[in-house]
Amino acid sequence: MFKLFIFLLLQASICFAQTGPSELPNDSIYQVKSKWDDQFGKKIELASLVGKPVVISMIYLSCKFSCPTTVMHMKDLQKMLPEHLKNEMQFVLVSFDGKHDTPAVMRKYAEKHALAFPKWRFLTSKNQQDVRELSSLIDFKYKQIGKGDFEHSFGIVALDERGRVLGSTIGAAMTEKDLIPLFDTKK
């Protein structure tokens, strides 16, 4: 029993060492301390994404026009990825409509668009300050216009395995294809 306890303690400390904020480079966006709800209603921190390269974007799920296109662009990128990145890559969709996009809504959306966990992750938060913070870090703008509708930037952002921004298609400076070589440049 005691041995098990020590074992668990060791495991816990290893986990912590791997994802602890102190380990993060000082330009990592995973330094934020905000907590997010995933599609299973589990609270997670962005730092839990450490270890894998990430493609991230922000959307709202009742959106009819540009958001499905965002998902399509992410899927296109997924198809274009070379073998060594294909398995690794994590796709993260963050909803800025935490009020309507509950875990159940996120799961339904994932199912409808065949975005299976754990490759695809959905996150949201009811804390508008935290959503605004993340959006500011990836240079993504949004504004609520009327009930449940938003105007927002459009594009996807590439992060390295420790949460540093590698590049982005927001503002149409790059296309999805241009992001791929960035994952292989070591900072």
Added chain:
Amino acid sequence: MKKILALLLILFHSAATASQVEIKGGVFTPLYGSAKKTVKVSTFSMDVTPVTNADFLAFVNSHSEWRKSAVSPIFAEADYLRRWISPSELGPDALPDGPVVNVSWFAAKAYCESKGMRLPTVNEWEYVASRPIPGVDVRKAILDWYSEPTPAVLPSVNSGFKSSNGIVSLHGLIWEWTLDFNSAMVTGESRADGSLDKSFFCGAGSANAADKSDYAAFLRFGFRSSLKAKYTVNNLGFRCVK
């Protein structure tokens, strides 16, 4: 001497950690809204004055990640807390009861959260700003102030205009961060133009304004939309709401 200084500091500090005023909810027309519609603002409490240097010093002392020497470059530019003489001392250019400036949005957010509060939304801020100031032609006074250069040493947080609802220095001292500062003037074109830079400079944007003569508000919306969350501007501070 030291004791007197310490006492003064405490006095300044307690004067500066002024309480909040309840702002009764209501309806108003912001300069930019959804098709000039009125906006409903719920009742909330707002700090009477902007956050002071002394308040912010106490915060960085207990939250070392926000010290000038430790802060991450993605959360604050190099000018962060530039008026302070060291990461833990204010010095002659930063009065204890003067407003803290050269703070990023991220730092302001973290400060308010540490007090169990948050930054005001643009609508909340503008709603309070639309209240009359006794004996003052608000718009003219604000424009006069906007045209003045920022002094080398900012005076006390109590030195700005006092609104009829008890809020002090919303105008006449510094600019202030808002929670959703970067959502101002987002246009319908935003889906095609992610960075939205065009809309910041396009004069046609004013065609949507509710009151074209409110030049002071134009300046504020223009200023806000030119900001990025890590910017640390010389005359930009903040206050918190609950």
